[in-house]
Amino acid sequence: MPLADPFSAVTHAAPYDYYRRLAEGPPLRFEASLDCWLATGAVGVQAVLEHPACRVRPPGQAVPLNLAGTPCGAIFAELVRMNEGERHAVPKQVLARALGQVDLARLHERVMQFAGDRVPACAAQLNEAIFELPLFAMADLLGFAPAQWPALAAWTRDFVACLSPLSNGEQLAGAQRAADALLHGFSALLREADALPGSLLHDIVTGADAVGWQASGGVLANLVGLLSQTCDATAGLLGNAVVALRAQPELSAQLRAAPRLWLAMLREVSRHDPAIHNTRRYTADAVELLGVRIPAGQTIIVVLASAGQAESGFGHGRHACPGQSIAQSIATACLQAWAGALEGMPLAWRYLPSLNARIPVFAQGDNA
């Protein structure tokens, strides 16, 4: 089936020729069939992500209409990912600093341990594990006890449904219940936070106090945000790495013989078959970009996956991902722990429905 738009490319079996063609065209173009602009190639992607008037939300609509006045909406309104200016810069600084202080060697060792206790034995278990293990790792880092991890992971997976335009009414209702449960869980943990020096939660709360990021609702929402940002993206990285191992069967033995190469392998996966294929920006004012005038109030689909080697799959500019090293450590540890079991597992795959995230869903079988 020929690819006609950047949304169907996300879950297509082989979309990279399409992305290459996009990158060879103009870096900014209006796509009438989608009623929006496309930013493509490293030049187009970077220009939009760097421009101050290209915002993460449409002007005058901080929260999507279907979430306004709900628990999900209250969280959404505070997320660094969804704000600009001071409401973005201050929390981003706190989160980036705290995430930057995480001891990656220790994280890797911890995740090797509990991923080793949960080695998937079949495709169905692998589908669960690529979502659960990264969330367990974040819950552990934040300071939650292991008995709380499965519930947190389940709520996070329910919550992220509110971020997708493909979700139905039932999924949205589940997301609202999950939002309440997550806020409740983090409130309880925050009350105990003094007892948890050294945890990521402790570092975030201390950092928030130090810069006067007072709104505790904002801190809570962004703690939920750390789990929700981890969820689909890290599952995608792990799943796409499993696919890469299938495509190059000799790789697995090489990596098992030289485990320090896992990180390099995951970096390659992030470049060549990334988890997040696009993101959106909205023009607050008319902008002149690369010689093209885009009026105010326009939507721009930033086709990250067309930026090729120049980009890493973790975004660019002020909203770039602060969780990159953590995600790579988690994924490295999981793959190291699972590589032996994965080698003999018969796997076929397609992709979960999504407009921006490429996450394989495995079944027993063979794609070849």
Ligand code: HEM
């Ligand atoms: C493989 C895994 C991951 C991928 C591919 C990924 C990718 C991205 C991308 C592309 C963005 C930028 C979105 C945009 O500009 O519109 C982003 C933002 C973000 N990511 Fe990640 N991410 C991953 C894992 C994580 C993890 C584990 C965390 C938490 C520790 C995290 C936290 C965040 C946050 C808080 C933002 C918002 C930053 C801002 O708006 O300033 N991500 N991520």
